[in-house]
Amino acid sequence: MSDRWTYLLCGCAFAGALVPIAVPGPWLMAWLLLGLALALRRPWLLCLVMLVATSLLAARAEASYQPISQAEEYSGAATLATDPEPTSSGGWHAELSLPAGRFDVWAYGTQAVELRERLAGERLEISGTARPLKEPTSWHKQRRIVGTLSLNSINHHSPGAWHYRIANAFRRTLDAGTQSLSHQQRALFNGLVFGDDRQQSALLEDNFLAGGLTHLLAVSGQNVVFVLLLARPLLLRLPHHGRWVGTLVVLLLFATATRFEPSVLRASTMAAVAATSALFGRQESAKRHLALAVCALILLDPQIVHSLGFRLSTLASAGILFWASPLAERIGGPRSVALLLAVTISAQLWVSPLLVLTFGGVPVGSLWANLLAVPIAGPLMMWGMTAGGLAGVTANLWGGAVASVLHLPTKVGINWLMWIADGASRFWLGELRLWHVVALGICISAVLLARRKSVSALVFGSVAVVVLAVPSFALINAQPAKIDIGEDSTLWRGSQANVLIMGTQTSDRQLLEGLRTAGVKRLTLMIAKGQTSRVKPQLAALRQRYGDFEAWLATGQIAGSNRKVPQGTAVLGDLAVHVLAAVPELEVEVELLHGHV
Numbered sequence: 001m002s003d004r005w006t007y008l009l010c011g012c013a014f015a016g017a018l019v020p021i022a023v024p025g026p027w028l029m030a031w032l033l034l035g036l037a038l039a040l041r042r043p044w045l046l047c048l049v050m051l052v053a054t055s056l057l058a059a060r061a062e063a064s065y066q067p068i069s070q071a072e073e074y075s076g077a078a079t080l081a082t083d084p085e086p087t088s089s090g091g092w093h094a095e096l097s098l099p100a101g102r103f104d105v106w107a108y109g110t111q112a113v114e115l116r117e118r119l120a121g122e123r124l125e126i127s128g129t130a131r132p133l134k135e136p137t138s139w140h141k142q143r144r145i146v147g148t149l150s151l152n153s154i155n156h157h158s159p160g161a162w163h164y165r166i167a168n169a170f171r172r173t174l175d176a177g178t179q180s181l182s183h184q185q186r187a188l189f190n191g192l193v194f195g196d197d198r199q200q201s202a203l204l205e206d207n208f209l210a211g212g213l214t215h216l217l218a219v220s221g222q223n224v225v226f227v228l229l230l231a232r233p234l235l236l237r238l239p240h241h242g243r244w245v246g247t248l249v250v251l252l253l254f255a256t257a258t259r260f261e262p263s264v265l266r267a268s269t270m271a272a273v274a275a276t277s278a279l280f281g282r283q284e285s286a287k288r289h290l291a292l293a294v295c296a297l298i299l300l301d302p303q304i305v306h307s308l309g310f311r312l313s314t315l316a317s318a319g320i321l322f323w324a325s326p327l328a329e330r331i332g333g334p335r336s337v338a339l340l341l342a343v344t345i346s347a348q349l350w351v352s353p354l355l356v357l358t359f360g361g362v363p364v365g366s367l368w369a370n371l372l373a374v375p376i377a378g379p380l381m382m383w384g385m386t387a388g389g390l391a392g393v394t395a396n397l398w399g400g401a402v403a404s405v406l407h408l409p410t411k412v413g414i415n416w417l418m419w420i421a422d423g424a425s426r427f428w429l430g431e432l433r434l435w436h437v438v439a440l441g442i443c444i445s446a447v448l449l450a451r452r453k454s455v456s457a458l459v460f461g462s463v464a465v466v467v468l469a470v471p472s473f474a475l476i477n478a479q480p481a482k483i484d485i486g487e488d489s490t491l492w493r494g495s496q497a498n499v500l501i502m503g504t505q506t507s508d509r510q511l512l513e514g515l516r517t518a519g520v521k522r523l524t525l526m527i528a529k530g531q532t533s534r535v536k537p538q539l540a541a542l543r544q545r546y547g548d549f550e551a552w553l554a555t556g557q558i559a560g561s562n563r564k565v566p567q568g569t570a571v572l573g574d575l576a577v578h579v580l581a582a583v584p585e586l587e588v589e590v591e592l593l594h595g596h597v
Contacts, residue, residue, distance in 0.1 A: 003288050005043040010291035012047045016054030017302040058302035068147040075127040084115045085198040092116050101146035111151040121164025125156040167257035177391030180404035185414045193384040195219035195258040202508035203541040211424030212366020216377050219258045221267035226382050227254045247275040262310035269293040287321045312351050319350025344370045352437040361431025365424045373420045380413035430471030439467045481592045483518050486510030492590040496573025497524040504530040523549040556582035
């Protein structure tokens with residue numbers, strides 16, 4: 001079967017899983033037809049069978065999802081399906097696998113203290129109340145969550161399966177060595193090395209989103225490559241078949257440590273396919289390995305096609321495999337620089353259509369941010385896996401002095417990444433829309449297909465620069481006076497001042513992203529309607545990005561001082577803030593003064 005037929009087979013698998021069709025009769029018939037197609041060696045028949053099989057399997061998976069219909073008490077064994085994470089209300093949340101299915105679990109008080117020390121894969125003896133979902137969503141369906149569970153007690157815990165024991169021990173060792181890092185440095189380190197994003201602040205996430213660097217906050221396919229490189233010296237010492245088994249074990253352990261993230265599953269399966277090909281002495285292209293890995297994963301779990309991480313990972317890998325090498329030749333210059341630029345452009349452009357359709361746009365600054373960040377992120381991840389593990393061992397044995405020294409390079413690398421992400425948010429250049437992405441894709445395709453390298457690179461490179469500059473000019477010229485932010489917040493923008501009225505339903509992420517995409521460079525006044533305890537972290541994040549500004553609280557007080565909100569009208573440049581009432585609750589109106597733009 002040729003590579004082109006393999007690509008078509010992959011497309012049929014994806015299309016079939018996207019369109020589930022439930023038909024009478026045994027679904028096992030699809031597997032029999034699949035075996036027949038393999039035996040007859042007819043590529044077109046195999047593609048047709050793959051289309052039918054994945055469609056039937058997807059329908060079967062949908063039909064098997066049955067949320068519970070009534071509340072009931074539960075007492076017995078459960079397995080943590082995810083790592084517990086804190087909630088905004090002071091409790092802890094996780095997902096537990098019970099005999100009846102997977103449940104959303106919420107714990108408070110002593111149960112929260114016990115739950116937060118546990119990790120995914122560990123087994124618990126619990127008691128609690130299982131309740132039906134108020135309104136099942138597509139997210140619940142994809143996660144296979146059938147209900148919610150309120151914990152009453154956790155009576156016992158055990159480490160779980162062997163691969164979880166090893167992976168969790170490694171994660172705890174790495175974490176023990178990071179005590180010398182700041183809270184945000186630890187959060188970024190954990191995300192880079194094994195995909196733990198639980199401690200990442202809304203500001204850190206938005207900064208990385210602004211630079212198109214969110215793939216660094218969670219593990220991706222490149223992490224699998226780095227892990228295999230680290231394990232290579234040991235694997236080469238094993239006999240031929242032992243090397244294959246060892247490779248699969250390494251992939252299983254890393255996938256377990258990263259909680260089987262879709263991007264890691266894709267990369268791990270692709271590596272397993274490559275290792276199996278090598279075992280049988282077959283020379284196959286990486287493109288073929290990617291297509292076969294995607295087919296295998298969809299057959300095992302048709303619901304994976306709905307995972308955004310899986311789609312992005314597959315598209316990025318395909319872009320690199322199909323475009324990077326020929327594009328690097330067209331770019332010219334030093335091979336390492338040209339390849340880095342080509343890999344970044346290829347991956348970014350292939351995932352951009354999906355990002356635009358999902359989120360509405362792609363940051364213009366993602367190209368330069370990735371060029372500056374990715375070369376550091378790779379070595380930093382490898383350093384974290386090796387020196388970070390040694391730092392954890394020394395910290396457990398002799399304290400944190402040696403660990404602090406070992407993590408000095410870690411601090412330098414992490415600070416560099418945070419500086420790049422912060423710069424991308426502060427110097428916001430706008431977002432690429434669908435037509436921008438299409439135009440850039442046409443430019444790159446023309447460069448790859450043109451016969452005269454120098455002329456094509458010059459002409460279409462110039463067009464690409466113009467396309468990238470368009471969003472920045474549009475951002476400068478578009479200056480509406482009133483902009484809705486998040487759920488219920490509003491930004492009033494004048495030529496001399498910016499006033500933010502912050503509602504009670506807007507999340508930290510919505511607030512930061514909304515202000516950034518509006519092109520806000522400074523804040524003059526923030527007026528908060530919500531409770532002071534909830535406003536404080538949002539105010540801290542905004543001041544970290546925009547510097548100092550005055551903040552009026554719902555209680556009629558000014559944050560950070562003993563002064564009260566002034567009565568009457570406060571004129572801030574071309575904006576007038578009318579204070580209608582300061583007690584018992586703050587009520588204001590904002591007006592754009594006439595004669596000002």
